Amino acid sequence: xxxxxxxxxxxxxxxxxxxxxxxxxxxxxxxxxxxxxxxxxxxxxxxxxxxxxxxxxxxxxxxxxxxxxxxxxxxxxxxxxxxxxxxxxxxxxxxxxxxxxxxxxxxxxxxxxxxxxxxxxxxxxxxxxxxxxxxxxxxxx
Amino acid sequence: xxxxxxxxxxxxxxxxxxxxxxxxxxxxxxxxxxxxxxxxxxxxxxxxxxxxxxxxxxxxxxxxxxxxxxxxxxxxxxxxxxxxxxxxxxxxxxxxxxxxxxxxxxxxxxxxxxxxxxxxxxxxxxxxxxxxxxxxxxxxxxxxxxxxxxxxxxxxxxxxxxxxxxxxxxxxxxxxxxxxxxxxxxxxxxxxxxxxxxxxxxxxxxxxxxxxxxxxxxxxxxxxxxxxxxxxxxxxxxxxxxxxxxxxxxxxxxxxxxxxxxxx
Numbered sequence: 001x002x003x004x005x006x007x008x009x010x011x012x013x014x015x016x017x018x019x020x021x022x023x024x025x026x027x028x029x030x031x032x033x034x035x036x037x038x039x040x041x042x043x044x045x046x047x048x049x050x051x052x053x054x055x056x057x058x059x060x061x062x063x064x065x066x067x068x069x070x071x072x073x074x075x076x077x078x079x080x081x082x083x084x085x086x087x088x089x090x091x092x093x094x095x096x097x098x099x100x101x102x103x104x105x106x107x108x109x110x111x112x113x114x115x116x117x118x119x120x121x122x123x124x125x126x127x128x129x130x131x132x133x134x135x136x137x138x139x140x141x
Numbered sequence: 142x143x144x145x146x147x148x149x150x151x152x153x154x155x156x157x158x159x160x161x162x163x164x165x166x167x168x169x170x171x172x173x174x175x176x177x178x179x180x181x182x183x184x185x186x187x188x189x190x191x192x193x194x195x196x197x198x199x200x201x202x203x204x205x206x207x208x209x210x211x212x213x214x215x216x217x218x219x220x221x222x223x224x225x226x227x228x229x230x231x232x233x234x235x236x237x238x239x240x241x242x243x244x245x246x247x248x249x250x251x252x253x254x255x256x257x258x259x260x261x262x263x264x265x266x267x268x269x270x271x272x273x274x275x276x277x278x279x280x281x282x283x284x285x286x287x288x289x290x291x292x293x294x295x296x297x298x299x300x301x302x303x304x305x306x307x308x309x310x311x312x313x314x315x316x317x318x319x320x321x322x323x324x325x326x327x328x329x330x331x332x333x334x335x336x337x338x339x340x341x342x343x344x345x346x347x348x349x350x351x352x353x354x355x356x357x358x359x360x361x362x363x364x365x366x367x368x369x370x371x372x373x374x375x376x377x378x379x380x381x382x383x384x385x386x387x388x389x390x391x392x393x394x395x396x397x398x399x400x401x402x403x404x405x
Binding site: 020023025026039041043057059 | 265287291292294295297298299301333334336
């Protein structure tokens with residue numbers, strides 16, 4: 001499935017695969033995308049120049065598009081971050097939130113706000129903005 | 142060759158010292174030769190909890206600095222034949238010992254004992270690094286509080302980074318009544334975050350305060366629920382399969398009647 005790749009920086013398209021849990025006090029930084037096969041616990045941090053995908057529970061701090069790419073997204077199987085940042089936007093969960101959904105969700109910036117939605121594989125593609133899709137196709141030839 | 146096990150938590154006050162004292166006593170009750178090492182230099186407590194304070198002549202720092210032989214610093218427990226304590230120094234600080242000295246000390250102790258239990262200080266600095274230096278295994282103690290679990294998670298990360306074998310978890314001071322009401326984190330919540338094997342659960346028990354102040358480990362008191370839990374954990378350390386304590390088992394007659402009439 002094509003994901004929009006953040007544009008501009010030297011390592012866009014490069015992805016770091018982290019095959020462990022990110023525990024409190026641990027920090028992962030990578031200029032490209034980051035995929036975590038595990039959980040990001042409270043007190044842990046993932047900072048990526050591109051997208052962040054967490055194949056597990058995301059309960060720590062996450063910053064996608066840390067170099068300023070507003071098209072970066074965060075996807076997690078269980079999205080409950082202490083704080084979620086995309087480029088210069090900072091979001092945090094409401095102080096009195098609903099019960100966690102425990103279903104994959106996606107966070108992205110839309111019209112200047114961070115929007116979080118159910119992630120439906122192969123279904124919903126609204127987050128793939130036309131501009132990004134074209135760029136991706138160009139790159140793939 | 143014995144096993145060197147460090148008992149650690151990150152956060153202070155969750156029961157590392159109490160756990161060390163009780164597991165040391167438990168393993169000794171089960172016939173093993175055990176030494177407990179207090180590495181909390183400057184804030185020593187383990188001797189007090191064991192009621193051995195007035196027998197200290199030499200300590201850990203004296204040993205590593207060569208002022209006495211290891212055998213001279215070991216204090217024999219007043220109740221059990223095969224239980225020993227190596228106390229911490231109270232006048233110095235954590236910088237008095239180096240990692241290499243701890244490794245050498247542990248190597249020496251495990252020649253002579255089946256179990257070397259290391260009581261780790263709170264924190265993640267030098268004292269912690271020294272305490273884990275010579276250990277092969279780790280037990281992480283936490284209480285059902287968000288802050289304690291967060292610190293336990295941090296500690297597990299540091300133990301993983303130190304390439305120790307995966308630590309096992311002891312959940313201390315759980316209150317079944319509060320868990321049932323949803324006012325306290327339950328065991329599954331903690332295991333979900335920490336993702337390590339559970340070694341045991343110790344219920345909150347007033348007798349712990351009494352036994353700690355008296356210098357008699359609770360495991361020696363047959364009435365103590367926490368003592369029973371520690372005894373079971375000791376048996377699990379020896380590889381026995383022991384089911385978790387039934388935490389509901391201690392409710393009084395009134396609670397049972399209430400439950401019977403559907404009021405509980």
